[in-house]
Amino acid sequence: MRGDPDRLRLPYFPDHAALFVEARALPLSCAVAISPRNSVDDQGTIVAIERTLSIIKPDATERNIVGLIIVRLESAGLQVIAQKRVRWKKKDAKKFYDVHKGQPFYKDLVNFMTSGPIVLQVLEGENAILRNREVMGATNPVDALPGTIRKDFGVNLQRNSVHGSDSEKTAKREIALCFKKSEIVG
Numbered sequence: 001m002r003g004d005p006d007r008l009r010l011p012y013f014p015d016h017a018a019l020f021v022e023a024r025a026l027p028l029s030c031a032v033a034i035s036p037r038n039s040v041d042d043q044g045t046i047v048a049i050e051r052t053l054s055i056i057k058p059d060a061t062e063r064n065i066v067g068l069i070i071v072r073l074e075s076a077g078l079q080v081i082a083q084k085r086v087r088w089k090k091k092d093a094k095k096f097y098d099v100h101k102g103q104p105f106y107k108d109l110v111n112f113m114t115s116g117p118i119v120l121q122v123l124e125g126e127n128a129i130l131r132n133r134e135v136m137g138a139t140n141p142v143d144a145l146p147g148t149i150r151k152d153f154g155v156n157l158q159r160n161s162v163h164g165s166d167s168e169k170t171a172k173r174e175i176a177l178c179f180k181k182s183e184i185v186g
Contacts, residue, residue, distance in 0.1 A: 050128040051081070051184075052165045053174035058116035059159035061085070066119055069162060072149055073123060076135045081186020082122035082179050088114050096177055105158070112158055120178045124186050129171055132164040 040046060054073065056066050070080065088096075093113040100106045123132055137148025141160055144151035154160035165171035175184075 047126045049124065049126060050168065050171070051122055051124045051175060052129045052132050052171045053163075053178060054121040054123050054132060055163035056119035056121070057159070057161055057163060058112060058118060059155055060153060060161040061117045061119060063153075065153055065161070069149055069153065070121075072135055073121075073132065076125075076131055078123040078125040078128055078131060078135075079186055080121050081124045082184040083119065084179075084183070085117050085119050087117050090114055096174070108158065122175055122179060122184050122186070129165055129168060133166065136162050136164050 056069050060066060060069060074080065090110060093110040094101075097106065097109055097113070100109065125131060135149060137144030137150040137154075139150070139160060140157045141150045141154030144154065146152075149162050150160045165174050
C-alpha cells in the first residue's frame with residue numbers, strides 16, 4: 001500500500017471524525033465528491049462550499065425589511081440553513097463582539113445590537129463568506145456599491161442593516177456562539 005503510486009489516501013471528515021478513504025487513482029471529480037464541503041463548477045474547478053453567519057440587525061428588523069434582505073442573499077446563491085429571530089441581552093452582544101472590546105465604538109455597538117430584535121442565520125453556498133460580503137457591501141453605506149444591501153438599506157456606519165463573518169475562522173466561532181449543531185438543518 002505504501003509503495004503503490006496508484007493508491008491514494010484521501011481525508012474525509014464527516015462530523016469532524018478523521019477517516020481516510022483508500023482509492024485507486026480516482027478522477028478529480030470523484031475525489032471532490034467524497035468531501036461534503038466542496039463542489040465542482042462547470043469548468044471542473046473545485047469550489048469551496050462554506051458556511052457563514054449572517055445577522056440582520058435591529059435597524060432592519062425595525063423597518064420590517066428582513067424579507068427583502070433574505071431575498072438578496074438567496075438570489076446570490078446563498079441558502080439559509082438555520083435561522084432564528086432573537087433579542088440579545090447585553091451579555092450575548094458582549095460575548096459576540098468580544099474581539100472589539102476596548103475599541104471606542106464597542107459600547108455603542110453592544111447597545112445598538114441589544115436595542116431590538118435581530119435575525120441570526122447560517123448561510124451556505126459556494127464561497128459563502130466572500131459572496132455574503134459582496135452582497136452586503138462595504139461596512140459604511142456611503143462607501144458601498146449600488147445594489148448592495150448596505151448601500152440600499154443601510155442608514156449609517158452602525159445602522160448598516162447586516163453583519164457577516166469575515167473569514168472561515170470567524171464564521172466557525174460566530175456560528176458556534178449563535179447556534180446549536182441541532183439547529184443547523186441544511
